[in-house]
Amino acid sequence: MRHFYVKSTKGRTCGDFNLNDTAGGAGRLDIIARAVNSALWLSHSLRRDVVFHTILFGEPNPPIYIKITGEKVRKVQPDERNITIFLKKAIERFEEGRVTQTTPGIFSSRKTFEELVEENKACDFYILCEDGDDISSVDISENAFFVLGDKEDISDDEVKVLEDAGARKISLGKTPYLTSHCVGFLNMYMDRMEEKADK
Amino acid sequence: MRHFYVKSTKGRTCGDFNLNDTAGGAGRLDIIARAVNSALWLSHSLRRDVVFHTILFGEPNPPIYIKITGEKVRKVQPDERNITIFLKKAIERFEEGRVTQTTPGIFSSRKTFEELVEENKACDFYILCEDGDDISSVDISENAFFVLGDKEDISDDEVKVLEDAGARKISLGKTPYLTSHCVGFLNMYMDRMEEKADK
Numbered sequence: 001m002r003h004f005y006v007k008s009t010k011g012r013t014c015g016d017f018n019l020n021d022t023a024g025g026a027g028r029l030d031i032i033a034r035a036v037n038s039a040l041w042l043s044h045s046l047r048r049d050v051v052f053h054t055i056l057f058g059e060p061n062p063p064i065y066i067k068i069t070g071e072k073v074r075k076v077q078p079d080e081r082n083i084t085i086f087l088k089k090a091i092e093r094f095e096e097g098r099v100t101q102t103t104p105g106i107f108s109s110r111k112t113f114e115e116l117v118e119e120n121k122a123c124d125f126y127i128l129c130e131d132g133d134d135i136s137s138v139d140i141s142e143n144a145f146f147v148l149g150d151k152e153d154i155s156d157d158e159v160k161v162l163e164d165a166g167a168r169k170i171s172l173g174k175t176p177y178l179t180s181h182c183v184g185f186l187n188m189y190m191d192r193m194e195e196k197a198d199k
Numbered sequence: 200m201r202h203f204y205v206k207s208t209k210g211r212t213c214g215d216f217n218l219n220d221t222a223g224g225a226g227r228l229d230i231i232a233r234a235v236n237s238a239l240w241l242s243h244s245l246r247r248d249v250v251f252h253t254i255l256f257g258e259p260n261p262p263i264y265i266k267i268t269g270e271k272v273r274k275v276q277p278d279e280r281n282i283t284i285f286l287k288k289a290i291e292r293f294e295e296g297r298v299t300q301t302t303p304g305i306f307s308s309r310k311t312f313e314e315l316v317e318e319n320k321a322c323d324f325y326i327l328c329e330d331g332d333d334i335s336s337v338d339i340s341e342n343a344f345f346v347l348g349d350k351e352d353i354s355d356d357e358v359k360v361l362e363d364a365g366a367r368k369i370s371l372g373k374t375p376y377l378t379s380h381c382v383g384f385l386n387m388y389m390d391r392m393e394e395k396a397d398k
Contacts, residue, residue: 041374
């Protein structure tokens with residue numbers, strides 16, 4: 001399995017936002033929607049071996065954790081608006097004290113970042129940041145769990161939690177890229193590495 | 200300069216579509232909007248050295264050529280809806296017989312694919328397709344003009360026009376990827392090559 005986590009620093013935790021204003025009222029859920037597209041879509045299918053994670057830290061009810069499993073997700077289209085409709089459902093159907101499958105393959109629940117890392121400690125964590133080791137110099141595990149910020153980097157406390165879990169900082173270059181572009185690049189880079197290894 | 204051309208096989212050539220239905224009524228302009236995002240956006244700025252080209256071949260008034268120059272474009276946000284608003288303006292403000300700057304850095308005019316290739320013959324053309332040479336085995340020019348399809352590949356006639364102009368077929372791997380993911384990967388791959396060459 002390949003995992004991507006994108007922090008949503010201000011992602012709204014109530015479904016009262018307008019789908020025409022996801023960059024504003026929804027607390028930059030447009031960034032999350034584009035990252036979901038990059039994480040899960042291929043040309044005519046979905047990546048069944050990818051799990052996408054986000055935690056929304058925006059008002060009024062943080063943190064809400066959303067997990068999207070490529071293996072089980074259905075009916076979602078790759079455009080930003082459609083993905084956001086499903087994120088909105090995950091937020092609206094969130095229930096305190098339990099894990100809710102809000103639509104096929106999409107789950108919401110209460111979870112802190114520390115709990116998420118603890119739950120996934122069997123994975124190898126990689127923090128994407130410009131001052132990390134260049135990806136070409138790192139042997140990325142098949143069980144990679146990539147951690148990215150949205151418009152803001154993850155916090156120092158979150159870096160500490162990850163480093164305590166053995167995380168390594170990696171970089172895709174000196175240029176600061178959009179989160180969704182990093183996710184897409186990582187998927188294709190990893191595919192290429194795996195194809196090469198199969199030869 | 201780095202150039203990307205994405206064919207819009209069915210992109211609507213009249214601005215009468217609904218922004219909430221760009222995957223439907225607009226003839227998959229959502230694909231073009233995502234490709235524009237991948238071609239031009241960095242984290243906190245735009246790629247000033249990239250030019251994005253598309254020709255819309257959908258009804259009722261094809262072909263309409265739209266050019267977006269990273270150097271001059273302004274006020275556009277990276278979300279699909281906002282980019283589509285600017286594409287819609289380019290279509291609505293199209294005028295027969297002249298090149299119109301419909302908003303800063305965005306131009307529309309009548310142009311065939313043959314004319315576009317002829318105008319850019321100083322560039323080195325690369326056709327993205329799964330059966331091309333793997334990109335790692337090709338020395339990509341600094342003056343690259345990448346050509347991609349949308350949901351459909353470009354036609355055999357278009358391949359012929361490009362090959363007559365010296366185009367080379369290149370591949371990013373055996374997996375069929377979304378167009379926008381290929382554009383994003385190419386940008387980051389080329390950045391990495393250039394960084395390496397600078398060392």
